[in-house]
Amino acid sequence: MISALYPSWIVARREVRDQFRDWRIIFPIVGLTLVFPFIMNWTARQMLDFTADYGATIIADRMVPFLLMIVGFFPISVSLVIALESFVGEKERSSIEPLLNTPMQDWQLYLGKLVSSTIPLLFSSYLGMTVYLVGLVMNKVVLPEFEILAQVFVLTTVQALMMVAGAVVVSTQATSVRAANLLSSFIVIPSAFLIQWESLTMFWGDKSTLWWVVATVVVVTILLVRVGVAHFQREELLGNEIDVLKVRWMWRVFTRAFRGNARSVGEWYRRILGATLKRLTLPIAMTLLVLVLGTMIGSSMVDRFPLLISEEQIENLDENLTQLLSVNMVFSAGAIPLIFWQNFRVLLLALIVGIFSFGVLGVLPVMATMAVGGYLVTLLSLNGIPALNVLMILLPHGVIEIPAAVLATAAVLQMGAVLATPTPGKTFGEVWLEALADWAKVMVGIVIPMLVVAALIEVLVTPRIALMVFG
Amino acid sequence: MIEAEGLTKYFDDFLAVDHIDLKVPQGQVLALLGKNGAGKTTTVRMLTSILRPSAGWARVAGFDVVNDAANVRGAVGVLTEHHGLYARMNSVEYLEFFGNLYRMKSVDARKRGDELLEMFGLAEARKKRLGEYSKGMRQKLALVRALLHDPAVLLLDEPTSAMDPESARLVRDAILTLRSSGRTILLCTHNLAEGEELADQVAIIQNGRIILHNTLENVKKTLLGPAEYEARLAGVLNGWQPNLPAGVTLQERGENWLRFRVDDPQTANPILLRSLIEQHLEVVTFQEIEHSLEMVFLGAVRQGEEAQE
Structure with missing residues (x-):
């Protein structure tokens, strides 16, 4: 194993040497490592003094770890630029081909470049954070507690890896640094959202949620690295047509994968969709697991967010329900498309967030829905309303809606899994389009018809059951 | 030696190389001639296991290009069309880096590199940054890189295109020496006089197909x-x-x-x-x-175009 890593070490060593010979890289590193932390120290001191005047030191206290995160993030953001330059720059200057002609394996080259793009900047980031912390001590500022410090260091490390791994994926789809820089918005924008989310969690002081953020970023990073390894192939690296968006080719690949070679709708359902569903077995199992987990989390949230319903409210439940049903458009056909669109929109959202996170965040909508369901059922039963009664108004349409959501989510998960799997002879774009066609097959063939039926039941049947149970 | 049968490459729907057969015995030079975009580079990339053939097979230095890719690449020295040097390195560092990637010890890579730099007249520039090299010097260094690990097979794409006449002579003599020492060489060139001087066999590729492959004498006889x-x-x-x-x-x-x-x-x-x-x-x-290779090439290409029409 060690000898297999030797070529990666050779590549990494050369790249790091090359980086340290370029003043355009050294200058920001030195600045961000040794100057920027002092500016942040000064900022922290100023904020602490200012908020102390108004007795609001908690705000500045929460800012101290946030500034630490920023001090750490700035140097690692340079790693994105270095990674793009390292991967696409070599392609652009045609220096990649001599490398590809050596006996080195694709993954060894990938690993060497990944390490060289990450490690120097990461060390610079650690150094910057250490300088910042030492500055805090010297300024007699109370350091954040160890758990928060550990979280910031871990997040910085994982984010650096995530951005570089993302840059590799972007690089496989670009033949010029310019194109790669344009595509890098696919990394920069989600990273910016992530930082905002992390900041928010940090200000909130919710350390357990921050660990969940860490876990999510770790999973996404692992997947990104996996996708990078899967698609960092010699053949794909030398492709020179990928800067052109070939719409006709894309459409052809998509429709070929969607239709298969079926000659009739019946055959398509039997053979093509059947094969797709077979491939979804494991993602379906995983989605079911998430479903159970979501319900359990929702149910446990009752302890954190208890809500007591008064006896009077329970007694008036039938009246309120009748009033509610008469006010809204229930029992009317007009509500059917609205309910359908609401459900479809959620599954579309799952696809969109799934695309950016290789399926990982695609499970969130279904997980959140089940958490709300779990919370409601537990809450109502705690307030004396039998769980069976609640389930009777959730399940008539739920027995169709939930499997539909499971299938759609599983297809999103599968999409991420397929992208992270090596597919020799196929380009990243081809694999992505085929995975999208799989999702479309499941949606068109099963999920959409199920959502229509579920919306019909939800409008025409569920309210009657609700009235029957509570009326 | 190099052997290929039915070697084919599609890029999406585009047929870049169409069922080509090649056989270059050990110690021989094959000149692969063709217009720009005829399929020469794709063929070379398949023979170096960079591109996976869509159909057919090839063996280089006794290794299968699909199943023994790493061994193929270890046994082949490639001079690519674009030399792709690292501007901030000097030639000694550069050759040591590639030597290491070809599984050579640093000390051996440096020794062999120095010999080759001397041989190609680059010894004096060994500590100079590669970014300061002239076009011809870069090409010579790329050739040195291809020869560094003493490969059994050489795939050379336009080895003298950027060189002055003196350097080009030096490189041609080196190729002849390599041939006589038993190396198998595939030479892609537009310089037909060079092909004529160095090659034992000639193959002309047009629109991805080999339209002519034989010894130079036989080719001349057949075509002219x-x-x-x-x-x-x-x-x-x-x-x-x-x-x-x-x-x-x-x-x-x-x-x-x-x-x-x-x-x-x-x-x-x-x-x-x-x-x-x-x-x-x-x-x-x-x-x-004299029937020059140029006459052969033009005749073959004309015949190929007529046949296609």
């Missing part, structure tokens, strides 16, 4: 017909009627010259010369007209 000879005469050919031996045809005639096509020069030329003298023609010179 039997050898041509020209006789320059002392006097003027007034009213002379040709009376030629079998296997000799008169191609052209001028005021004081005649051009013949001869099927079997060994037998027919002495008879032809005797016949001319017997016919009281005073022959000043009698020599073969």
Whole structure:
């Protein structure tokens, strides 16, 4: 194993040497490592003094770890630029081909470049954070507690890896640094959202949620690295047509994968969709697991967010329900498309967030829905309303809606899994389009018809059951 | 040696290389000729296991290009069309880096690198940054990189295109030396004179297909017909009627010259010369007209285009 890593070490060593010979890289590193932390120290001191005047030191206290995160993030953001330059720059200057002609394996080259793009900047980031912390001590500022410090260091490390791994994926789809820089918005924008989310969690002081953020970023990073390894192939690296968006080719690949070679709708359902569903077995199992987990989390949230319903409210439940049903458009056909669109929109959202996170965040909508369901059922039963009664108004349409959501989510998960799997002879774009066609097959063939039926039941049947149970 | 059969490459729906067969025995040079975009680079990339063939197979230095890719790449030295050097390194560092990737120890890579730098006249520039190298020097260094691990097979794409005549001579001599030491060489070139000087075999590729592959002599014979000879005469050919031996045809005639096509020069030329003298023609010179590789190439490409039409 060690000898297999030797070529990666050779590549990494050369790249790091090359980086340290370029003043355009050294200058920001030195600045961000040794100057920027002092500016942040000064900022922290100023904020602490200012908020102390108004007795609001908690705000500045929460800012101290946030500034630490920023001090750490700035140097690692340079790693994105270095990674793009390292991967696409070599392609652009045609220096990649001599490398590809050596006996080195694709993954060894990938690993060497990944390490060289990450490690120097990461060390610079650690150094910057250490300088910042030492500055805090010297300024007699109370350091954040160890758990928060550990979280910031871990997040910085994982984010650096995530951005570089993302840059590799972007690089496989670009033949010029310019194109790669344009595509890098696919990394920069989600990273910016992530930082905002992390900041928010940090200000909130919710350390357990921050660990969940860490876990999510770790999973996404692992997947990104996996996708990078899967698609960092010699053949794909030398492709020179990928800067052109070939719409006709894309459409052809998509429709070929969607239709298969079926000659009739019946055959398509039997053979093509059947094969797709077979491939979804494991993602379906995983989605079911998430479903159970979501319900359990929702149910446990009752302890954190208890809500007591008064006896009077329970007694008036039938009246309120009748009033509610008469006010809204229930029992009317007009509500059917609205309910359908609401459900479809959620599954579309799952696809969109799934695309950016290789399926990982695609499970969130279904997980959140089940958490709300779990919370409601537990809450109502705690307030004396039998769980069976609640389930009777959730399940008539739920027995169709939930499997539909499971299938759609599983297809999103599968999409991420397929992208992270090596597919020799196929380009990243081809694999992505085929995975999208799989999702479309499941949606068109099963999920959409199920959502229509579920919306019909939800409008025409569920309210009657609700009235029957509570009326 | 290099062997390929039915080697094919599709990029999406585009057929870049169409069922090509190649065989280059050990110690021979094959010149692969073709216009830009004919499929030469794709062929070379398949032979170096960078591109996976869509169909067919190839073996290079005894290794299968699909199943033994790492061994193929270890046994092959490649001079690519674009040299792709690292501007901030010097040649010693550069060669050590590639030597290490070719599983050579640093000390061996440095020693071999120094020898090759000396051989190609780059020794004095060994500590200079590669960004400061001239185009010709870069090409020579790229060739040194290809030779560094002493490969059994060399795939050279335009090895002298950016060089001055002196450097080009040096490189051609090096190629001839490598050939005589048993290396198998595939030479992609637009320099037909170079191909003619160095190659034992010629293959012409057009629109991804090999339209001609044979020894240079046979190619010339096939494409341009039997050898041509020209006789320059002392006097003027007034009213002379040709009376030629079998296997000799008169191609052209001028005021004081005649051009013949001869099927079997060994037998027919002495008879032809005797016949001319017997016919009281005073022959000043009698020599073969050279069929250049350029004529062969243009003829083959024209034939290929006609066949396609």
